[in-house]
Amino acid sequence: MSISPAPELNATLAPEPLSPSSIASTALATHPIDILRFNTCGSVDDGKSTLIGRLLYDSKSLMEDQIEALERSADITGGGQINLANLTDGLRAEREQGITIDVAYRYFATPRRKFIIADTPGHVQYTRNMVTGASTANLSIVLVDARTGVIEQSRRHSCLASLLRIPHLVVAVNKMDLVGWSEERFREIRDDFEKFLPRLDIKDVKFIPISALNGDNVVSPSPHTPWHVGPPLLGHLETVHIASDWNLSGFRFPVQWVNRPHSPSNPRLHDFRGLSGQIAGGVVRRGQKVLVLPAGITTSIKQIWTYDGPVDEAFCPQSVTLVLEHDLDVSRGNMIVGLDDFMPGAGSNLHAKICWMHPRPLQRGKKYLLKHTTNTVQAVVSEIENRIDITTLEPRSAPAELALNDIGEIRLRTAKPLFYDGYATNRLTGSFILIEQGTNATVAAGMLLPPKQVVRADEIDFVI
């Protein structure tokens, strides 16, 4: 098989820009300028929505018509005072109850960075939405009410941030105005929180005393906290170092779509057979030897296609189309991996931590659909090993079931073997969701533990 690129597709040889060229890569935004994605969490009435409103308001990210709309609703609903929370609590049901019921996304930019905020609800009923908002975040802000201090919800949120491996945490001690800007109270809360920290897998934790309502230490430093060293919240968000957490050491390419133009008008495209998808880990180079799974066939990369022309190499998280040296039967759900020391795990017996997200509890022995990368297989839960107590992070052994918002370790058996990595080494190939058959509800988010058995490159037959 020999094809050369059609002239119109070969027009430019510019390096592939980091373009949001698929839904997948939009979710894990790649952008020419730095984007910090963060989520806010805390209990009901800890002031999350107010804090976000304050960040937008004080950073001058609000437009006049939005401020007018706020003023209009202030006149109708209460006392003429602008309610900053109304900026994010946009749904009728939220205004009725005065709480946030779903993840809301907000966008703002300063000259230093762009920001995507996932405003995640603190209400326990909606913890699943919090996991949703946190799964793509670089940083998590946990709000603590200075009057009540660290409570179960604060621990739960920090634990979730740790489980989801969010690298940065900010503990914003809010409503400091209501405790008379007491440094002692702030230290008490910090000490209390720090006792809990060794259990978490988060290296970067900052404590900032704020008043979201009055804007102290949110965008500008507060005159009430001369004892606080360090920048206000926005200053920290602008400067926190978000080193790339993409794993570049093992090439992983889940095949998303088979690209076969069948073009009658262009004979050069007639035999084209490309494999399109997003690189989930590592680097791929033209000529590199790769392994196609589950077939277990070794071949090499003949071409790396992009819309802007062929390239010699591409890396995570770019979206590309690969053309293989051999004409193999490869379809959506297959995975192409590099032939190096860092091989993926293989098998149909999986061990994972999951967050249960549905009112109907997890049932042992029930069949669910498991979506992992671009692959959906049937799976059955063979064992519920433990439920993790979020307030202590202690595992409690062998519960009968996992209910809504429970986190625990389970063992699963899948109908077909999966090729995967531990979540700690690769967020994309180490995560999955469970879908209930029939209702099609997304019932769980899963994070795989490191594999016991990996694909061994030296045992693979060179079939072709």
Next chain:
Amino acid sequence: MREVAGEFERPALLFSGGKDSICLLRLAEKAFRPSDIPMPLLNVDTGHHFPELNAFRDRRAAELGAKLIIRRVEDAIAQGIATPAPGEISRNKLQIPTLLAAIEEFRFDACIGGARRDEEKARAKERFFSFRDSFGQWDPKNQRPEIWNLYNGRLNAGENMRIFPLSNWTEMDVWEYIRREQLEVPSIYFSHRRSCVRRHGQWLPVTDILPPKPGETVRELVVRVRTIGDIISTGLVESPADTFDDIIAEIAAARVTERGSRADDKASEAAMEDRKKAGYF
């Protein structure tokens, strides 16, 4: 987009010719080339569109070799699918039954749209894969959690998924992308002369559908559009911007949101939410 092509049987891409759907088309080209875009383009024409927009829409679809399906609100009214409220001239709500009828007619299971979460409060809560029941309804309290980049696209018969690849883009991102990719946009996005009347604090274009009311003065202004809706509800902004660079500079300095010029959103505090619950895209 490839995920949609991989997961669904009969997807469609909503293309109006507006700036967001122009970006969608380029993303589709990036996702699928050298293959053709493996789904038809669908547009619900209110009959109140700017003529420049429709001409652009038709030409772009032809250039891409894509199949363009147009369903008209006028036809839907004639067939009794859509019924205007007494005295209401806006076709905005009437797009809903027209779109749902098109989905049913072609048995589309997924529709990719160019909506962005930064546009409006109800949109801020939208998912990438947004589930709609068999009546086309969106239920903000019962959305599927979206974790990492794993999208649950499974449907039962009659249900539909709306897909929003630009969810995380802002108005500025859209223009920066259009500039970077040097994408063609309809001429009305650039500054031009037009007859306008001032109504409800906005400059509206004078047309056959929207003649000036007694006492209103028609003025010739140099204007452009920031967001395109119905010709009767699209506010024009006075602007000399006639290049991508000018537009980007103008947006950077803007003190009102793009939706600030859309009369249809001002009907009530939750106007968009109510339309979406009823099946609006």
